[in-house]
Amino acid sequence: MSSNPPKYLSTTNACKLCAPLGASLAFKGVAGAVPFLHGSQGCATYMRRYLISHFNEPIDIASSALGEKNAIFGGGPNLKLGLTNVIKKYHPELIGVATTCLTETIGDDVARFLAEYIREVNDPTLLPRIVRVSTPSYSGTHMEGFHAAVTALIAALAEGGEANGIVTLLPGLVSPADLRHLKEIMAEFGLDSVLLPDYSDTMDGQAASRYEKIPTGGTTLEQIRSTGAGRAVIEFGRTLGESPSGGTVLKTRFGLARHRLGMPIGIRESDAFLALLAELSGRPSLPASLQAERGRLIDSLIDGHKYLFGKRAVVYGEEDLVVGLTAFLSEIGVRPVLCASGGRSGHLQAAVSAVSEGFLPEAPLVREDTDFFEIAEEATALAPDLIIGHSKGYHLARRLNIPLIRLGFPIHDRLGGQRLLHLGHRGAQRLFDEIVNTVISRQQERSPVGYSYM
Amino acid sequence: MPQAALLEERHEQIHRTGTAPCEIACDKESLAGAVSQRACLFCGSRVVLYPIADALHLVHGPIGCAVYTWDIRGALSSGPELHRLSFSTDLKEREVIFGGEKKLKAALLELIARHAPKAAFVYSTCIVGIIGDDLEAVCRGVEAETGIPVIPVQSEGFKGNKRAGYHAACRAMARLVGTGDTSGISPHSINILGDFNLAGEIWLVRDYFKRMGIEVVANITGDGRVDDLRRAHGAALNVVQCSGSTMELAKIMAESYGTPSLRVSYFGIEDMAASLYSVAAFFKDPAMMERTRQVVRTEIATIMPELKRYQDELAGKKAAIYVGGAFKAFSLVKAFRLLGMSVAMVGSQTGTKEDYQELAEICDPGTIIVDDANPLELTSFLEEKSVDIFVGGVKERPIAYKLGVGFCDHNHERKECLAGFAGMLNFAREVHASVMSPVWRLAPRPARPTD
DSSP states (O other): OOOOOOSOSSEESBSOOOHHHHHHHHHTTBTTEEEEEESOHHHHHHHHHHHHHHHOSOOOOEEOOOOHHHHHHOSHHHHHHHHHHHHHHHOOSEEEEEEOHHHHHTTOOHHHHHHHHHHHSSOGGGSOEEEEEOOOTTSSOHHHHHHHHHHHHHHHHOOOOSOOOOEEEEOOSOOHHHHHHHHHHHHHTTOOEEESSOOTTTTSOOOOSSOOSSOSOSBOHHHHHHGGGOSEEEEEOTTOTTSOOHHHHHHHHHOOEEEEEOOOOSHHHHHHHHHHHHHHHTOSSOOHHHHHHHHHHHHHHHHHHHHHTTOEEEEESSHHHHHHHHHHHHHTTOEEEEEEOSOOOSOHHHHHHHHHTTTSSSOOEEEOSOBHHHHHHHHHHHOOSEEEESGGGHHHHHHHTOOEEEOSSOOOSSSOGGGOOOSHHHHHHHHHHHHHHHHHHHHHHHOSSOOSOO | OGGGGOOGGGGGGEEETTTSOOOOOOSOOOOTTSOOSOOOHHHHHHHHHTTBTTEEEEEESSSHHHHTTSSOSOBOOSSOOGGGSOEEOOOOHHHHHHOSHHHHHHHHHHHHHHHOOSEEEEEEOHHHHHHTOOHHHHHHHHHHHHSSOEEEEOOOGGGSOHHHHHHHHHHHHHTTTTSSOOTTOOSSEEEEEEEOOBTTHHHHHHHHHHHHTOEEEEEEETTBOHHHHHTGGGSSEEEEESSSTTHHHHHHHHHHHOOOEEEEOOSSHHHHHHHHHHHHHHHTOHHHHHHHHHHHHHHHHHHHHHHHHHHHHHTTOEEEEEESOHHHHHHHHHHHHHTTOEEEEEEESSOOHHHHHHHHHHSOTTOEEEESOOHHHHHHHHHHHTOSEEEEOTTTHHHHHHTTOEEEEOSTTOOSOOSHHHHHHHHHHHHHHHHTOTHHHHSOOOOOTTO
16 A cells, blocks of 8 residues: 655645755764765755754854856866865864755766865875765655765775674664664673764763864764674664665675664564664673663553553654654554655555554554645644644644644754654653653643642 | 964955954855855845745745745744745756756646735745746746736855845845835835844834834835735835845835935844934924934833843943844944943854944954854854853854853844844843853853953
């Protein structure tokens, strides 16, 4: 069964961002890296502004700042000048060059420009690594850009060699809090792992007495190189499909075992992730702390189950996030009545069915390649109790006068989006507490009695 | 030391007052790789036209440009709110190869039927010029079919900087001006240009003008309406704020309709009062001038007691300013002076040479004046001058906070009314709230002279 095609031709209030933004965010998770957009100045500035409102961190994204002449005669000279200026000022270890719709459309041959650039400098060994990725805004969403950047990093940097036992984890677009938790989990299993990208420090930095041009943190180039000689690669994403991915590169080029899992949101998807780690680490069972976390989570689900049973939710966002949330909501008795995304992988419907089958009385309506105009239209008819997703669903929640559970990206109307935890049993615990308390709080507000106990 | 943060090409866009005459090179394209705080031509057009609340604003291009400008500005409307929606033709590979005209036409017809706007603005983005879509022709066709003005905005991002985008927006609006009926407009009438009704600011300013006995014909563009724009040429005077976002329209209207214009600023007590007096003086009506004095007296008397308290606590503190337009920077320098604070750095994205010369004249010696700065420059200036507060926009905020410096948002996205007399009080409150917060005592910022 495939999802319905979009009803309208124009897009109103998009439920997606553009590819270079995803690539920029991924590059921010590499140590010493500066993202660089080959295009007009506005792209970099708009994306910086969009990311800053979520992360509340300085986010420097360079631009080749093409003007009219460059669009006619080619953007090569500006690209090279821009690289030189970034190197002079930031002394980066890596520059991640992502294209934009302008430079893709004028047909700039970025690979050639970069080869020329490296040839033209006096001492190429002094140059930072330059990794390029093609990310026209007219092709795919920010998620395609994000995955393309991760794929490009691995394709450019990973090296084979003597087996090092490393397990590489490619989580996709998750929060800095999620990244920290994933590292903690890998360590609990005693696994030698590489997480890519890792913007847990660069996009959620500390107050410091000195300003860092490039914030400390991120996956090091050495770590990325080492992935090629690793043992396995895990990538999250039930909707990744056949499109190129970092995991595919490691599998086909270096023969690593590739494990594709759903984003570990909720009980079963987290269980599957931890079971895989147990297998990879050769442990017969979960580490005690993780086992206890899981136990407490199940205990709390029972405590709160009645408040949530039959509640109807609209869920939207990136496809793999939506799939993970659908898995979790199905487990706690909430009925996702609409699962929507601006992405169009073609795999959303199947993934939603796979994670909710047997747990829902009826399959949710799935909309891919959709926008908030259509989501609002559907939602109004579906009479949901909750809206679950990023800040851009606020208008809809306000209109329907129902609560918005904020998660994912972007969180533009609250503080702390970077600290929201979604993954693992601990993430499910946080989500559960928030969802159940939101429902209880709504009941309390509407109650003529106003009980102060449950 | 701060020189280290500077790229050679950037030296002529930075000036230190008291050293030599201010000869800042500006209106240049941003330097590649410099991480400019500027956006693009599209941004300039979008900012200016955005608040026209009963028009359809359709961005013709791939999704990025529309989604990053969805409801991110604080421009309020007293009626329709069509401007708060983000419309895009969301071009895909197919249209990039085969052309986007068909999709554009269909999207326009779909959206006009759905929302019944009074007019439609169609913004071209970078690739539209490249793929060769004929926006004029599509717009003409849809205009004929729907009977509403459908106006292309030549806003391809790469074709210039934000200032060029202002001009494109003004040329688009000029196509509406002069198409409406001007009967019944008072001889004491104005258009308000260059106020975008952030947090309701234009309502405040309109109220002052009303009390002075002046009719406002068109808000351009805060809380703006298409029909008001169409009859804007009936006003006796264009009152123009901001460093040029709407100057081009005033110029066009002067040429086409002989409408004179005055430059004003609504920020700070001094400039607000001077603006009202200059408008009253234009109409040469002694009774109006008396009413204006009354307005100014009443308003100042209302805010002074509370303002005095902030002055007492803020005296001697230091500020830095980096805003979009230089004209706002003048007012901010004066506003800080009123609070007893000094300004150590002031810059803008789009100032002109004349703007910067004027800034250099009103600033204290040693003040850094900068055009089109970037994060590393701003950081080095803030560190060098060890200021207490930085005034800028969202992109400047984390820079200030990482350096342990207070911050006041004075950009288009702000939710605080900072214009008019009441706005001066809000500004003082916000500066006070940030500068005096106890959190700075816990932050690991370097020792500061004022601590």
